[in-house]
Amino acid sequence: MKACFMGLGYIGLPTAIIAAKHGVEITGVDINPKVVEMTNQGKLHIIEPGMEEMLQEVVRTGKLHASVTPEVCDAYFMVVPTPFKGDHEPDVSYVEAATRAVIPLLKEGDLYVIESTSPVGTTDKMAALIFTERPELNGKIFIAYCPERVLPGNVIYELVHNDRVIGGIDEDSTKKAQEFYSQFVQGTLHPTNCKTAEMCKLTENSSRDSQIAFANELSMICDKAGINVWELISLANKHPRVNILNPGCGVGGHCIAVDPYFISAEFPAESKMISTAREVNNYKAFWCAEKVQNAMLKFELKHKHKPVVAMMGLAFKPNIDDLRESPAKYITTKVMQSCNNADILVVEPNIVSHKVFKLTDYKEAYENADIVVFLTAHDQFKTLEWRDDKEIMDFCGIFKK
Ligand code: SAJ
Numbered sequence: 146m147k148a149c150f151m152g153l154g155y156i157g158l159p160t161a162i163i164a165a166k167h168g169v170e171i172t173g174v175d176i177n178p179k180v181v182e183m184t185n186q187g188k189l190h191i192i193e194p195g196m197e198e199m200l201q202e203v204v205r206t207g208k209l210h211a212s213v214t215p216e217v218c219d220a221y222f223m224v225v226p227t228p229f230k231g232d233h234e235p236d237v238s239y240v241e242a243a244t245r246a247v248i249p250l251l252k253e254g255d256l257y258v259i260e261s262t263s264p265v266g267t268t269d270k271m272a273a274l275i276f277t278e279r280p281e282l283n284g285k286i287f288i289a290y291c292p293e294r295v296l297p298g299n300v301i302y303e304l305v306h307n308d309r310v311i312g313g314i315d316e317d318s319t320k321k322a323q324e325f326y327s328q329f330v331q332g333t334l335h336p337t338n339c340k341t342a343e344m345c346k347l348t349e350n351s352s353r354d355s356q357i358a359f360a361n362e363l364s365m366i367c368d369k370a371g372i373n374v375w376e377l378i379s380l381a382n383k384h385p386r387v388n389i390l391n392p393g394c395g396v397g398g399h400c401i402a403v404d405p406y407f408i409s410a411e412f413p414a415e416s417k418m419i420s421t422a423r424e425v426n427n428y429k430a431f432w433c434a435e436k437v438q439n440a441m442l443k444f445e446l447k448h449k450h451k452p453v454v455a456m457m458g459l460a461f462k463p464n465i466d467d468l469r470e471s472p473a474k475y476i477t478t479k480v481m482q483s484c485n486n487a488d489i490l491v492v493e494p495n496i497v498s499h500k501v502f503k504l505t506d507y508k509e510a511y512e513n514a515d516i517v518v519f520l521t522a523h524d525q526f527k528t529l530e531w532r533d534d535k536e537i538m539d540f541c542g543i544f545k546k
Pocket of ligand 1: 392
């Protein structure tokens with residue numbers, strides 16, 4: 146079987162590699178020639194543990210090759226970004242462009258799958274587009290939606306072992322897509338229709354966003370009330386039916402901080418809680434930045450000189466190098482913009498250098514700063530000892546018991 150993966154990003158490339166390892170002949174397509182070149186050389190352009198060795202193997206055995214244009218295959222997978230536009234409305238133009246690129250290649254019996262996170266109704270829209278351009282294929286090809294669920298950093302395991310939801314435009318499409326994924330997925334492949342599968346992906350990430358918003362809201366209440374939020378959550382979680390997540394400096398990444406808008410943009414009247422959770426998590430980052438700015442002013446008033454401030458972590462979550470939609474990056478930028486020449490040391494141990502931020506070693510920054518702001522709970526930071534001679538602002542629970 147030959148399959149074409151449209152988009153060789155954080156999800157498309159690993160999925161293509163794993164399918165190739167299981168015997169599918171893959172054409173990986175990306176509009177970025179650099180990505181295509183690197184992939185064909187067996188070099189991974191993303192960071193994912195263990196993945197480069199696998200890529201080298203499938204390139205060597207000829208099971209995977211990359212190209213800037215799609216080729217005739219038996220199955221086509223749309224794994225391109227779906228960002229949002231100005232007012233948080235989903236932008237499906239990449240899905241549409243990738244679909245238009247494969248339409249001329251489709252033939253009877255082919256499978257077309259969207260994996261990209263998409264607003265409800267996208268699969269039906271793309272099916273309509275395909276059948277408008279190629280009416281003779283109506284009822285003759287299989288079309289389905291199958292969202293990914295992997296956690297960056299653990300992709301090799303999760304791609305194979307996570308359960309997946311698969312929703313076709315009809316039952317035959319669902320079955321055909323299940324057959325494809327069963328070649329490399331060991332988790333259960335749950336059948337449904339395409340609208341439910343689209344909504345399921347948005348629901349999973351909105352659920353997590355809402356739960357984190359609850360923790361973030363608690364953290365701001367506790368700050369005002371003089372209560373240690375970490376101790377409070379750990380005690381509340383001793384209840385058999387309570388399981389509160391961790392507060393942080395906000396919610397980042399390209400999924401949880403984005404996907405809930407795909408629901409609220411289309412169902413604004415019905416999605417009050419989902420929208421409010423987004424607002425709470427965005428506000429938490431703003432609140433943290435204000436806290437740091439106030440602490441800096443207080444320090445200056447007391448000591449008659451500006452503080453040295455260490456901003457610990459830029460990544461959107463612990464132990465990764467990904468800065469997309471990162472609240473830590475937002476807070477650091479906001480503090481730097483308002484710092485009036487105070488000395489701000491920026492720390493991100495998972496990145497060697499950055500084009501905007503001059504990075505400082507984490508131990509050196511901790512040693513030299515008057516105010517230390519923990520934004521991302523990287524493992525390295527947890528090795529540091531609490532210091533009474535510094536003002537420590539621990540937004541991510543580095544020193545929680
Ligand atoms: N966060 C907290 N407190 C917590 C947990 C997370 O503040 O208790 C923050 C993180 O620091 C980060 C953000 O939330 O800023 C998101 O991190 P995450 O680890 O919860 O999720 P992602 O964005 O890396 O991956 C999510 C996953 N979805 C769910 O867990 C429901 C993953 O399974 C999806 O595949 C992925 O989104 C995606 O691609 O949609």
